[in-house]
Amino acid sequence: MFKYLKQLTSLVAMVAVLFTFTTETMAAKKSKTLKNTQKKGFVRCGVSQGLPGFSNADAAGNWTGIDVDVCRAVAAAVLGDANKVKFTPLSAKERFTALTSGEIDILSRNTTWTLSRDADIGLTFVGVNFYDGQGFMVRKSSGITSTSQFKDGISACTNIGTTTELNMRDFFNSKGISYEPVAFEKADEVVAAYDAGRCDTYTTDKSGLAAQRTKMSNPDEHIVLPETVSKEPLGPVVRQGDSVWEDIVRWSLNAMIEAEEYGITSANADSMKTSENPAVKRLVGAEGELGAAFGLDNEWSLRIIKQVGNYGESYKRNIADTGILPDRGPNELWTKGGILYVPPAR
Amino acid sequence: MDLKLQKIIPQLITVLIVVLVFGFFTYNAQINMENRGIDFGYGFLSQESSFDVQFSLIEYDGSHSYFRAYLVGLLNTILVSVIGIIIATILGVVVGIARLSPNYLINQFAAFYVEFFRNIPLLLQIFFWYFAALRALPLPQDADAMFGVFFLTIKGLYVPAFIWENLSVFLYSIIAAIIAIVVIRVHARKLQETQGKQLPVFWISVGLIFILPLLSFLMGGVKLSFEVPVLKQLATTSFIYEGGVSLPPELIALALSLSLYTATFIAECVRAGIQGVGKGQKEAAASIGLNPNQVLKLVVMPQALRIIIPPTTNQYLNLTKNSSLAAAIAYPDLVLVFAGTALMQTGKAIEIVSITMFTYLTLSISISIFMNWYNKKIAITEK
Numbered sequence: 001m002f003k004y005l006k007q008l009t010s011l012v013a014m015v016a017v018l019f020t021f022t023t024e025t026m027a028a029k030k031s032k033t034l035k036n037t038q039k040k041g042f043v044r045c046g047v048s049q050g051l052p053g054f055s056n057a058d059a060a061g062n063w064t065g066i067d068v069d070v071c072r073a074v075a076a077a078v079l080g081d082a083n084k085v086k087f088t089p090l091s092a093k094e095r096f097t098a099l100t101s102g103e104i105d106i107l108s109r110n111t112t113w114t115l116s117r118d119a120d121i122g123l124t125f126v127g128v129n130f131y132d133g134q135g136f137m138v139r140k141s142s143g144i145t146s147t148s149q150f151k152d153g154i155s156a157c158t159n160i161g162t163t164t165e166l167n168m169r170d171f172f173n174s175k176g177i178s179y180e181p182v183a184f185e186k187a188d189e190v191v192a193a194y195d196a197g198r199c200d201t202y203t204t205d206k207s208g209l210a211a212q213r214t215k216m217s218n219p220d221e222h223i224v225l226p227e228t229v230s231k232e233p234l235g236p237v238v239r240q241g242d243s244v245w246e247d248i249v250r251w252s253l254n255a256m257i258e259a260e261e262y263g264i265t266s267a268n269a270d271s272m273k274t275s276e277n278p279a280v281k282r283l284v285g286a287e288g289e290l291g292a293a294f295g296l297d298n299e300w301s302l303r304i305i306k307q308v309g310n311y312g313e314s315y316k317r318n319i320a321d322t323g324i325l326p327d328r329g330p331n332e333l334w335t336k337g338g339i340l341y342v343p344p345a346r
Numbered sequence: 347m348d349l350k351l352q353k354i355i356p357q358l359i360t361v362l363i364v365v366l367v368f369g370f371f372t373y374n375a376q377i378n379m380e381n382r383g384i385d386f387g388y389g390f391l392s393q394e395s396s397f398d399v400q401f402s403l404i405e406y407d408g409s410h411s412y413f414r415a416y417l418v419g420l421l422n423t424i425l426v427s428v429i430g431i432i433i434a435t436i437l438g439v440v441v442g443i444a445r446l447s448p449n450y451l452i453n454q455f456a457a458f459y460v461e462f463f464r465n466i467p468l469l470l471q472i473f474f475w476y477f478a479a480l481r482a483l484p485l486p487q488d489a490d491a492m493f494g495v496f497f498l499t500i501k502g503l504y505v506p507a508f509i510w511e512n513l514s515v516f517l518y519s520i521i522a523a524i525i526a527i528v529v530i531r532v533h534a535r536k537l538q539e540t541q542g543k544q545l546p547v548f549w550i551s552v553g554l555i556f557i558l559p560l561l562s563f564l565m566g567g568v569k570l571s572f573e574v575p576v577l578k579q580l581a582t583t584s585f586i587y588e589g590g591v592s593l594p595p596e597l598i599a600l601a602l603s604l605s606l607y608t609a610t611f612i613a614e615c616v617r618a619g620i621q622g623v624g625k626g627q628k629e630a631a632a633s634i635g636l637n638p639n640q641v642l643k644l645v646v647m648p649q650a651l652r653i654i655i656p657p658t659t660n661q662y663l664n665l666t667k668n669s670s671l672a673a674a675i676a677y678p679d680l681v682l683v684f685a686g687t688a689l690m691q692t693g694k695a696i697e698i699v700s701i702t703m704f705t706y707l708t709l710s711i712s713i714s715i716f717m718n719w720y721n722k723k724i725a726i727t728e729k
C-alpha cells in the first residue's frame with residue numbers, strides 16, 4: 001500500500017495542476033465580471049441621481065435614459081433580459097470609487113472621457129454614447145446672451161468632482177474674468193441654489209443644462225448660452241483589468257449604433273435575418289460567430305436591438321421626444337452629418 | 347505563573363487578531379490596487395490642483411498645489427468650527443441658565459428651544475437654513491442696508507472692510523492693555539489676600555482696554571477708515587457688491603446651524619452642572635455674607651464647571667466633526683475641497699481619505715487635550 005504512495009501523490013498533484021490550469025483558462029475566457037453577473041442574474045449598473053434623458057427614475061422606480069439603455073443592452077446581451085439590471089444612483093463624487101471598489105460593474109453616468117481618468121485611476125472608458133460640451137445657463141431677465149457679456153465677480157454654480165470645475169477655471173482664466181465658484185455635491189442642490197438666485201450662472205454639460213432646465217420652477221425664465229467651452233465625450237466606464245467585460249460593454253454600445261446605421265430597429269430585427277447584406281446578418285446573429293469571442297451566444301446583438309432598440313430609437317425615446325434636445329447635432333450618424341462612427345462588428 | 351499566563355494570553359490573542367485583520371485589509375487593498383493599475387503615493391500633493399475654491403483664508407487659486415488646497419480646506423474647517431464653538435458656548439450657557447430661571451416664560455422658551463433644535467437631524471437644519479432661509483433673502487439690488495453699511499443678500503453678507511494706517515501701533519496698544527490688566531489683577535489679588543481690600547478690577551480692565559487703544563488713535567497716528575461695499579451691476583438683473591468683505595451665505599448657514607444645534611446640548615450640560623452643585627453650598631455661601639453675584643461666581647460656577655466641561659468637550663468634538671456636512675451646501679471645507687474635488691481629480695482615494703481621517707483625528711485630539719488641560723486646571727486641588 002505505502003509502496004505506491006509517492007507515485008499516487010505525484011499523480012494527484014499533476015491532475016490538480018492540470019485542473020487548475022483548465023479552470024484558469026476558462027475563467028479567463030469567460031471573464032470574472034461576466035461570470036459573477038451571470039451567477040447573480042443581474043447587471044450592476046451605476047447611474048446618476050436623476051438627470052432626465054440620461055438616467056432618471058420615475059415615481060414607480062423605473063429607470064429610463066440613454067445611459068440606462070447602455071446597461072439594459074448589456075443585460076440583454078449577457079442575461080437575455082434587458083430588465084435584469086440593478087441601478088445604483090451615484091453622485092459625481094462617489095461614482096469612480098463605486099466602480100473601482102466593485103460595487104457596480106458598469107458606470108453609465110454621463111461621465112466625461114479624459115486621459116487622466118482613463119489612465120490614472122483604474123478605469124477604462126469603452127466608448128462614447130453622447131458627444132457633449134460644457135455650456136452656461138443664465139436667467140433670461142439678466143439680458144446676457146453670450147459668455148462675452150460675463151463680468152468680474154460673476155458667481156457660477158456647479159458640481160464638485162467634475163471636469164466642469166476644471167473647464168470653468170480654464171474658461172474664466174482665458175477670458176481674464178474673476179469669478180466665484182460655488183460647488184455642490186449633488187446636482188439637485190446646484191439647481192436649487194441657482195434657481196434661488198445664489199448664482200448668476202449655472203454651468204455643466206449642455207445636455208445636462210437642457211435636462212435640468214426642465215426641473216426648474218419656471219424653465220422658460222432660463223436660457224442656455226450658445227457658446228460651448230469644452231469637449232465632453234460622455235460614455236460608459238468599466239473597471240480596468242477585465243478586458244472581456246470591457247469588450248462586451250463596448251460592443252453592446254457599438255451594436256446599437258451600428259444597428260441604426262443599417263436600419264435595423266426593434267420592430268424589424270427578426271425579419272432582417274434574411275437580409276442580403278452580410279453586415280446586417282452578422283448583427284442579427286444570422287451569420288458568423290461574433291458572440292463566441294466574449295463567451296456569449298450568437299444572438300446577443302439581436303436581443304439588444306429587439307429589447308432596447310438601436311441608438312436612434314433610444315435617443316428619440318429619451319432625449320428628443322422628451323423635449324430635452326430635439327436636434328441630434330453631433331450625435332447623428334456619420335452618414336448623416338454627425339460624428340457617430342463605430343468600428344464594424346465583424 | 348499560571349495566573350500571569352492566563353492574564354497575558356487573551357491580550358496576546360487580541361493583539362494578534364487586530365494585527366491580522368489590519369494586515370489582511372492592507373494586503374487586500376494592495377492586491378486590488380495592483381490589479382486595477384492604481385498607484386499608491388503622496389506625490390500628487392505637490393502637483394498643480396487646477397481647480398478654484400470659492401472662499402479661502404489664504405491666497406489660493408488653481409495654479410497652487412493640492413497641498414495648498416488641503417490647507418485651504420483645513421483652515422475653512424477650523425474657521426467654521428471656531429465660530430461655531432464660540433457661538434454655541436455663549437448661547438448654550440445663556441439657555442442653560444435660562445432653563446433654571448424662576449421666570450416661567452423664560453424657562454419654558456429655553457426648554458422649547460432645546461427640545462426643538464436637538465431633535466431635528468442636523469443635516470435637515472443645514473438644508474433649512476441654507477435653502478429655505480436663503481430663498482427669503484433679497485437679491486443684492488433689493489437689499490436694504492443695515493446701519494447703512496451692512497448688506498445681507500442671497501449672495502452673502504457684505505460688511506465694510508477696515509483700512510488701517512499704522513495698524514501695528516494699535517496692536518501694540520492692545521497688547522499693552524492686556525499686560526496692564528494682568529498686572530493689576532495679580533496686584534488686586536495680593537491686596538485682597540494681605541489686606542482684605544477689594545479693587546474694582548472689572549471696571550479698571552474695561553477702562554484700560556478702551557483707553558489705551560483710544561490713545562493710540564489720538565497720539566500714535568493710527569487711522570481707521572472703512573471701505574463700504576458698493577453695488578455693482580453685472581447684467582440687467584444681476585448685481586453684486588464690490589469692496590468691503592463678503593461672507594459667503596454657505597459659511598453663515600453652516601455656522602448658524604452648527605451652533606444652534608450644538609448649543610442645545612451645551613445648554614443641557616450647563617443646566618446639569620449648576621443643578622449638580624448642592625443646595626447647601628449656596629446657602630452656606632449666602633450665610634457667610636456673599637452677595638448672589640459672588641455666590642454664583644465664587645462658589646457655584648467653580649464647582650459646576652467641573653461637571654460641565656467633560657461633556658461639553660464632547661460637544662466641541664461633535665461640532666468639529668459635524669462641520670464636514672458642509673459638503674451638502676457648498677461650503678469649501680476639508681471634506682468638500684480635499685476629500686471631494688481633489689479626490690475626484692486625482693483618484694487617490696486611499697491616500698486622500700487617510701490624510702483626511704488623520705487630520706480630523708488630530709483636530710479632535712487637540713481639542714480634547716486642551717479641554718482636559720483646562721479641566722485639570724479648574725479641578726479641586728487637594729491641599
